[in-house]
Amino acid sequence: MRTTPRIAERKGTSRPVTPPVNPLPQTDQLTREAIAWLVRLKSGEATVEDGENFKAWRSSSPDHEQAFRKVVTVWRGLENVAKGPDQDATVTSLPRPMLRRRAFLAGAAAAAAASTAVAVVHPPLSLWPSWHELLADYRTGKGELRRVTVSREVSVELGTLTSLSVRWTPETPSIVLIAGEAAFTANMGANRLTVLAADGRISASQASFNTRCIDAAVSVTCAEGEVEVAKNGTRVLLRKGQRVAYADRGLGSVLDADLAQATAWQSGMLTFDNRPLKEVVDEINRYRPGRIIITNAELGRRIVNGSFRQDQLGAFVAQVQQLFGAKVVSLPAGLTLLD
Structure with missing residues (x-):
């Protein structure tokens, strides 16, 4: 059984779905596989066979389950649409065997249009300006x-x-x-x-x-x-x-x-006094390229005191790793997980 999904290329060959930039460390192979599965399941091309293979992969060990949940946490943060307690409801729903492809694609197109309209007004994670901001x-x-x-x-x-x-x-x-x-x-x-x-x-x-x-x-x-x-x-x-x-x-x-x-921001500084790391990261994300996401709630509650230069925030992740022993995982598109 395949460990990662594959998609067809134009010439009929196949290749693994892997991130195009910022590759993950080799030690995080499960995270790679989880990303590949998530991309496949959200691509609109997933089959019933893919669904069965995915379930087998995900249930093969607790580590597989944990890797997938962490990747879903990032995806849900980007989409910002799933509101219920079932954190992977939006990625484990697959086309039913009896659902015709045309009907499935029509539903997907309608959902995509609706989510695009929402994203224009409320961009996920402030990744782009809202309509009001553009005006x-x-x-x-x-x-x-x-x-x-x-x-x-x-x-x-x-x-x-x-x-x-x-x-x-x-x-x-x-x-x-x-x-x-x-x-x-x-x-x-x-x-x-x-x-x-x-x-x-x-x-x-x-x-x-x-x-x-x-x-x-x-x-x-x-x-x-x-x-x-x-x-x-x-x-x-x-x-x-x-x-x-x-x-x-x-x-x-x-x-x-x-x-x-x-007023520290006016002079190029960011100053924090007894602030939880989660709040500090939220503010750092407003200045630093990319996006930092904390996947460990206990880590997010750690207290931070200090000042940071706005033009030197590239070292922030390494400082958190050194101070709190956080595990760092780099994902495509400038996303960084702190665990």
């Missing part, structure tokens, strides 16, 4: 910082993967922070600048403040002056050194802020 007036790429002078009274520093649109009228000057992080400086005199972020409003006349909007969760830190934050009919006033967060459920409490940590 933004200003947008930064991964690892890019950019300063924008909106008017004589307002300047904005955009952090990585940040997009905003300007809605400027003399009566109601406003900026929409669509996604990402930005530092605003307003010298509006008698008027006020309004920043809209995830159904909340941040306004100030003479102030400097940092606003972060990631997945509809917003945090605002006041660096100078006074800033008013409103959400769902509730308002709070922030003064220098204070911060507040809000999400769908409303405003949180006003807390003291670590201004040095909150």
Whole structure:
């Protein structure tokens, strides 16, 4: 019985399905085989015989099962569509023997169209800009910082993967922070600048403040002056050194802020104080090329304290490996697993 699936080439020969770039270490042969099976099962060309062979491969040992589950974890993260507890429901469903190929292909095409529409609005893992971000007036790429002078009274520093649109009228000057992080400086005199972020409003006349909007969760830190934050009919006033967060459920409490940590990104640094590794990796992924995925929940809970230069994040994975003894597996397309 074959250990890995094979697909037909144009000339009628066959070859193993293997990653085209960034090959895995030879010691991770099971991961190679798991990737090959996953590609085959998701290709739309899987047969009933493939399904039986796959089940036999997967059940041949606990190591085979574990290797496949880890690869599925990465795939599900990229697709971001499977919501149920059955983590491999989207990859183990195969064409039934009595299902005609034409019907199967039609269903697959409809599913592909639907998933593409979802992906345009909600890109998996922020691998590409959403539709709203593409329409933004200003947008930064991964690892890019950019300063924008909106008017004589307002300047904005955009952090990585940040997009905003300007809605400027003399009566109601406003900026929409669509996604990402930005530092605003307003010298509006008698008027006020309004920043809209995830159904909340941040306004100030003479102030400097940092606003972060990631997945509809917003945090605002006041660096100078006074800033008013409103959400769902509730308002709070922030003064220098204070911060507040809000999400769908409303405003949180006003807390003291670590201004040095909150604004470190503006000087090319990322600073973390008693943060779980999972949260640190989420932030590093916003700056570093590729994608790091933690497959070990216990590892993700390890605490990190320290600062990292944004232009030296290539060494981050090696540092995690050295500090926590994590196992590192490199996958195609710049994906890295930490276990």
